[in-house]
Amino acid sequence: MSKQPDMQTETEDEGDVSPEEYVALSDFTGAGSDQLTFSCGDRLLVHAKPSSEWWWAEVREVIGYAPASYLRERATDEEEEGEDDACPDDPWQDEEYFGSYGTLRLHLEMLSDKSRTEAYRQVILSNSASLRNKVVMDLGCGTGIISLFCAQLAEPSLVYAVEASSMADYTRQLVKQNGCEEVVTVLQARAEEVELPEQVDVLVSEWMGNCLLFEFMVESVLQARDCWLREGGVMWPSSAALTLVPCQAHSYYEEKMAFWERPYGLDFTPLQPLAQQEFFTKPKFSHLIEPADCLATPSDVILLDMYTLQVKDLEEIKGQFHFCVDKPGSFHGFTAWFTVHFDSLETGGATVELNTGPHAEPTHWKQTLFMLDKPVSVCVGDSISGTIALHRNPIWRRHMTVSLDWNIHSSTEATENCKANTLTLHYA
Numbered sequence: 001m002s003k004q005p006d007m008q009t010e011t012e013d014e015g016d017v018s019p020e021e022y023v024a025l026s027d028f029t030g031a032g033s034d035q036l037t038f039s040c041g042d043r044l045l046v047h048a049k050p051s052s053e054w055w056w057a058e059v060r061e062v063i064g065y066a067p068a069s070y071l072r073e074r075a076t077d078e079e080e081e082g083e084d085d086a087c088p089d090d091p092w093q094d095e096e097y098f099g100s101y102g103t104l105r106l107h108l109e110m111l112s113d114k115s116r117t118e119a120y121r122q123v124i125l126s127n128s129a130s131l132r133n134k135v136v137m138d139l140g141c142g143t144g145i146i147s148l149f150c151a152q153l154a155e156p157s158l159v160y161a162v163e164a165s166s167m168a169d170y171t172r173q174l175v176k177q178n179g180c181e182e183v184v185t186v187l188q189a190r191a192e193e194v195e196l197p198e199q200v201d202v203l204v205s206e207w208m209g210n211c212l213l214f215e216f217m218v219e220s221v222l223q224a225r226d227c228w229l230r231e232g233g234v235m236w237p238s239s240a241a242l243t244l245v246p247c248q249a250h251s252y253y254e255e256k257m258a259f260w261e262r263p264y265g266l267d268f269t270p271l272q273p274l275a276q277q278e279f280f281t282k283p284k285f286s287h288l289i290e291p292a293d294c295l296a297t298p299s300d301v302i303l304l305d306m307y308t309l310q311v312k313d314l315e316e317i318k319g320q321f322h323f324c325v326d327k328p329g330s331f332h333g334f335t336a337w338f339t340v341h342f343d344s345l346e347t348g349g350a351t352v353e354l355n356t357g358p359h360a361e362p363t364h365w366k367q368t369l370f371m372l373d374k375p376v377s378v379c380v381g382d383s384i385s386g387t388i389a390l391h392r393n394p395i396w397r398r399h400m401t402v403s404l405d406w407n408i409h410s411s412t413e414a415t416e417n418c419k420a421n422t423l424t425l426h427y428a
């Protein structure tokens with residue numbers, strides 16, 4: 001969340017509104033004396049809107065700042081009965097989420113992803129000696145593959161394999177089937193609630209979702225870190241980076257937009273605004289970008305340190321970018337992917353990398369494509385600069401909105417062809 005404006009410096013009329021009643025969509029704990037703290041469902045009186053992100057409001061006679069994204073205008077009486085969706089009873093959608101991991105489909109997809117699974121195997125293998133007599137927590141172990149690698153390739157004293165879904169019953173069987181029950185203990189529990197008899201030396205997890213954070217399993221990892229990782233313990237992954245690049249996407253554009261120009265000799269272009277709204281206002285997961293589609297050198301726009309990252313930081317994560325176009329073409333959109341790194345347990349030992357980008361082995365995550373509403377022709381020497389912001393959904397806690405704001409400075413036009421653009425895409 002960007003810093004709230006300083007109310008004292010706001011002139012009287014800036015943003016002042018006659019008090020309007022809003023409902024809190026989610027709990028919020030204010031940081032500092034001038035931010036409000038409120039609970040989901042609280043009624044707030046909004047007195048001023050000095051910025052789009054922070055409003056000056058009152059709750060239970062306390063005045064302060066409230067994040068606008070947490071508030072919804074109070075419905076009129078007759079709409080009131082719909083109020084309970086303001087505070088859904090399952091904001092993490094855990095029933096559906098853990099239900100999906102109780103079946104084999106997703107586990108088969110993950111285990112079939114050689115690049116992903118071999119990276120974790122490589123981590124265990126290259127740290128085999130250092131893992132001796134260590135206590136490990138495998139958070140969200142699924143079928144237990146990482147725990148089985150630990151038991152098979154190293155000699156840890158104990159591995160706590162924590163899995164919340166019903167897959168845990170089968171994971172216990174797999175541990176026994178492979179003769180690892182001495183080392184691996186499977187606990188069916190949410191990592192946030194699990195009770196371990198001891199702290200752990202290593203917390204390993206495969207938590208990454210689309211665009212790195214989708215599903216927000218990372219929150220569970222951070223909570224487990226704060227609860228169970230001993231002082232000086234190791235996080236695997238140790239760090240994560242979100243990478244972005246401006247790109248061409250001719251085939252996707254042809255498929256979803258150009259198609260309407262002359263289907264079967266007819267002019268269907270009046271449907272193109274509909275196509276733009278339906279296909280280009282949300283990210284395209286599982287996009288496979290060709291290296292040749294990159295219009296500039298990809299850039300890491302967000303870097304996460306898994307030792308210092310805090311849950312509250314996940315509400316909004318921002319990054320800057322400045323791309324120098326190095327090949328002429330159609331700027332159709334931006335593609336994003338992530339890379340995670342695993343520090344060696346030995347000081348100065350080799351780091352293992354899992355890179356999900358177009359220059360590495362393909363993974364089941366592939367990449368994520370954010371399409372512009374209209375492509376822009378760019379030339380070598382043009383620059384594309386701006387910011388990316390990942391806003392976590394205040395209600396549905398596994399979802400987020402990705403906002404991209406950028407300008408294009410053309411090198412060819414005499415005047416600064418500085419086009420301000422905003423692209424905000426909501427995850428479904």
Ligand SMILES: NC(=[NH2+])NCCC[C@H]1O[C@@H](n2cnc3c(N)ncnc32)[C@H](O)[C@@H]1O
Pocket residue numbers: 097098101110139140141142143162163164165167189190191192206207208209215217220
């Ligand atoms: N890379 C991802 N996007 N997902 C791959 C790992 C997901 C696995 O972790 C389990 N899992 C996810 N969150 C939790 C949690 N808080 N506690 C226990 N198991 C979990 C989930 O049931 C599944 O088996």
